[in-house]
Amino acid sequence: MSITPDPQKHALGVSMKRKEDPRFLQGKGRYVDDINLPGQLYMAIVHSPYPHAKINSIDKEPALAVPGVKAVITGEDLVAAGLGWLPTFHGFDKQMVLAVGKALFQYQEVAAVFATSREAAMDGAELVEIDYEPLDPVVSPHEAAKDEVVIRSDREKSTNHIYHWDVGHKDETQRALEAAEKVVKQRIVFQRCHPAPLEPCGCVAEFDTMGRLHFYVTSQAPHVYRTALALVTGIPEDKIHVVSPDIGGGFGNKVPVYPGYVCAVVGSLLLKKPVKWIETRTENLTTTGFARDYHMDVEIGAKADGTVTALRVKTVADHGAFDAAADPTKYPAGMFGIVTGSYQFPVAYAELDAYFTNKAPGGVAYRCSFRVTEASYAIERAMDILADELDMDPVELRKKNFVRKDQFPYQSALGFTYDSGDYHSTLDKALERIGYDDLLREQAEKRARGELMGIGFSTFTEVVGAGPSKHFDILGIKMFDSAEIRIHPTGSGVVRAGTKSQGQGHETTWAQIVAEELGLDPQNIMVEEGDTDTAPYGLGTYASRSTPVAGAAISLAARRIREKARKIAAHLLEASPEDVEWTDYKFQIKGVPTRSVTMKDVAFAAYTNPGDNEPGLEASYYYDPPNMTFPHGTYVAVVDVDRHTGETKVRRFLAVDDCGTVINPMVVEGQIHGGLTEGYAIAFMQEITYDESGNNLNPNFIDYLVPTSLEAPKWETDNTVTPSPHHPIGAKGVGESPNVGSPAAFVNAVMDALSPLGVRHVDMPLTREKVWRAIQEAEARRAISAD
């Protein structure tokens, strides 16, 4: 990382060790399953073994006979209580809490059992007798489009089609493609995968003696949960207290509200006892928010010299049995419009059709700002295919088409205003650091020997920081975020924000922002998040929005404090506030450095000697961002593929990121390492697969693979800094860049390795078997054409 500020003075840009770590290192984290309340019951859920089946009857009695089992609830019980359905976040659909009439996907929640122990609840769940009548399942979205079997009978229209969405200029794009000297077209599938945080989802629900609900839950967005619970249950919002304690990883999986949460609340209300529900890993992988499942037809038109002239993407999206994708309301395909990437497309058009299938619902999770990952992968793969067909170096093709530094703010063909960027500098830095020319020489030598070596690039642009309230809302709630800061008399303080860290290190980085703005010690700024009784209302942590939105709110709340402090400083210095300046982390009389007071002095005075000023030193800020931020980066993967086994070895991987101003380089690098490893997993290992009967084939960590220390490559990182012009400290957000940018770099590298064989595209995950098959098929084709 290139910023090296003086840690004696500055808090921003310093690799401060994390304040939260001593707690986690000593086993003193407080995760939801660590919370145990007196008299607590445990809940277990009964799941449908069928992907699509009529439910003829449910017999609770055998379960109720198990010692310790206190109650069993079914969908019909919930419907009778008016709690049968829960709203999905972007508001286009609703989801059954427990199946009524029909089960619509394998593992769908059908009944909930409450008992005095985990074990008794699970015993009871095994004994609930359900008479199912299997129905034909619809597994593929392309089959769903035919409407031969219509999955949902509760909706007005008898079709599996959920919605059509489009953006851009359809006719102009058609004309530009017709006129193009070169057109490439490729079906690119971004497979269904799952974020699988190591801590599964869970909750503890308790109604206290005053009838107030205390709800401890693995939530990335506790305030949104509070509002959603109020809307679903009719409980007044002041009677709901949501707490997200320590969260063991989220990656988008802990954004939606799940049926288990509603059941736990209902059980607690019914039985007048606290109820705990902790998912099993199987429940996590089979029922909660999956990611992707986008089937994209990508077309690029270009001149013979490689100048791109048009982009068209037509997508079929598989949303599963309910449209539970947690997108902002006005963006049913999320930020997919970023699909023009880092390039100057004069015209573009993207359209999408979403379908119901008999599969688990979800779609936007897994370290991705609302479909940016799919879009980024599509354009970065397609640019490589274009380069290949034009016989151009993929780096040259990219450079030729990049938006130039002097063009920012840049209006993209699909409507985004990119705030800032410097794509050429980032790419140049990456080329130099990876030693591109040497790698090309080495590759040529290896190719002459028949060895398969590949170099893959991804020069992505992200769009994060949702979002400006005129465009972005969830359930109608504007996507601002908030901060509240109190400075105590002795110069320490507390900052509370509407976000919720799940490992991102907010307890450290938020303190660094406050410390930088106020000249205080970050070790003495306590950070609190996740408790709706104390934190200001915010939309939470996902989509890389914490730093762009809440980070800005924190900075601006601190500046409000500084403005008030200036008046108190003036009182102490016996000067007028206009003559007092904030310089070098203290207040001084303009031009007279000897006459100064520190923020610590002012804090004490705020409570002991404020003069004519209102006592106290605190402020809050609700930040409505004027625009999104647009982090970018150049990623380079170098791979060797064994042509006999199909095994890919990632020999080197370099990530050069530009996320604007860096708050804590160590934390940023950690985020990049983690995201790259998740990108590696998606590129090479992970897919939630269903067989043709709709059975989930990866319901555990034996079949759904998470990279271990043996697979995870060594990561090289570097950065450039192009501050966001509209963010108070110029920060842009970084958590998701590595997962957005890396899959294309990996796949481009493997395809580059296979290009001497004539392999054009293989869909992820690039397992040994798939790569081996691609090599075999290519060699067979060559043998035939040689005959």
Add this chain to the structure above:
Amino acid sequence: MTKQRVELNVNGEIHEIQVEPRKLLAYALRDECGLTGTHVGCDSSSCGCCVVVLDGETPVKSCTMFAVQAEGHDITTVEGLAQGGQLHPLQQGFWDQHGLQCGYCTPGMLMTSYAMLKEYPEPTEEDVRKFLSGNLCRCTGYNNIVKAVLQAAKALGAEKSEPETTAADD
């Protein structure tokens, strides 16, 4: 199911608990002994969040063992690593090297590393990667975890080479 009395020796302290014979050690430690540093992250003994160390040297996924089987063994959990208010060199290594993010896998990582360093006090990077391959992490990408363990190995080695000092974990 009938409960039975079990005596667990955890971090040098005896816990007398009443559990069903089928109670997994992980849940006995968490629910009965109140030691919630040991985490559970899967149902298939794949993730390693629940690793504890038996008899000072054997790392065990505590979800693969019944509490009743643990009787008669000395159990070390993450809560037993720091001594006298001092972090264990492994904990210090993870802190210094940013070897953790959400913290959920961290206790298991620490305990596996602890057992490894007892047996192999001077591991190479490759050794560390091999030993930790039964512990999953979703946040860090492992690079910093490996660095953390190597730092700890070095620190523990330095402690041992000074005969006057006693290692904090002894």
